[in-house]
Amino acid sequence: MNESTFYPFFFTPIxxxxxWGGRRLSNLLTEPLPDGPVGEAWILSDRDDHASVVNNGLYKGITLTDLFNQYPESVMGRLAGNFDRFPLLLKFLDAQEVLSVQVHPSDDQKEYIPKGDTGKTEAWFVIEPGEKALIYAGLTPGTNEQDLRIALDEHKVANYLHSFKPKSGDGVFIHSGTVHTLADVVVFEVQENSDTTYRLYDWDRTDAKTGKPRELQIDKALACIDFSLVDIDPVKSEATATEPVLRERYFNNEHFILWRMYTADQFTVGAEDEPRILVCTEGNGQLDFKGTKYTFKKGDVVLLPAEIGVIKCIPQGKINLLEIAIPETK
Known part of the structure; x- marks a missing residue:
């Protein structure tokens, strides 16, 4: 296909x-949920086992993997050649019950990363906290490996975890090496394109599907913990623009930059010669690209390939829109 035929790409959630999942993702997404507890919707994924599929326009049915491999300059622009695959993985999480206490390795801990994968730094944007919502992020100050090994034997790991009650609109940065988990909350998650997680503790529960406890990786988890990462609280957003709308930056690191716009006024999204990703967590509107209107709604993720540049966003009432950029790391 001709590379000049690109447009805003929408994707089907996986x-x-x-x-630990629930049914609350039906409040975000129109694609019917399968039976049983649904904990995650992968909304933009370039993984061998789960590749996102375009669900609109000329490229409908094409995977993100194929777009990235076949049209690298059109998708990535000036970032083409910097990555072996699309570098971010985006999800919605419904933690109806508490997740396992877990940790992800950093990119330089090669011995703990499967071949072809990376470390994992991630961040959460809180969408829907429940009455019992709780986020555990980081250890309590002074905690060491021996403390955690004793706590595991005594089933008291939570005593060494920093926690807080989240509210809608909170942003939480989980750098690799951070001990973390969350409960009774729906969040949007942006992360490195990695599926490497080590479980430290799983609250002594069994999986209803197998009737057995889930596997723990205690030694690997302990080896990956950065014990200096303590008392992690919500980030303080920074206003990077006030006209025509308030644009708040939540995260800015070597893996991703994320802004939030909450407005009913028109504004622009996208950037010249680099890709951007939009995630709508509230409301609906339209994207205007070369006079064609692309309607988006709550729960939609939209990839703006580098080739299309800056376009206009037209809210239909108030919207809560996240825009994500990929830093140039090489």
Missing amino acids: YQYRL
Whole structure:
């Protein structure tokens, strides 16, 4: 196909069973949920086992993997050649029950990363906290490996985890090496394109599907913990623009930059010669590209390939829109 035919790409969510999941993703997404507890919707994924599929326009049915491999300059622009695959993985999480206490390795901990994968730094944007919502992020100050090994034997790991009650609109940065988990909350998650997680503790529960406890990787988890990462609280957003709309930057690191716009006024999205990703967490509107209107709604993720540049966003009432950029790391 001709590379000049690109436009804003929408994708079909990929649902994932998780024993801690629920049914609240139906409040975000129109694609029907499968039976059972659904913990994750992978909304933009370039993974061998789960590749997102375009669901609109000329490229309908094409995977993100094929777009990235066949049209690298059109998709990535000035970032083409910097990555072996699309570098971010985006999800919605419904933690109806508490997740396992877990940790992800950093990019330089090669011995703990499967071949072809990376470390994992991630961040959460809180969408829907429940009455019992709780986020655990980081250790309590002074905690060491021996403390955690004793706590595992005594089933008291939570005593060494920093926690807080999240509210809608909170942003939480989970750098690789951070011990973390969350409960009774729906969040949007942006992360490195990695599926490497080590479980430290799983609250002594069994998986209803297998009747057995889930596997723990205690030694690997402990080896990957950065014990200096303590008392992680919500980030303080920074206003990077006030006209025509308030544009708040939540995260800015070597893996991703994320802004939030909450407005009913028109504004622009996208950037010249680099890709951007839009995630709508509230409301609906239209994207105007060369006079063609692309309607988006709550729960939609839209990839703006580098080739299309800056375009206009037209809210239909108030919207909560996240825009994500990929830093040039090489």
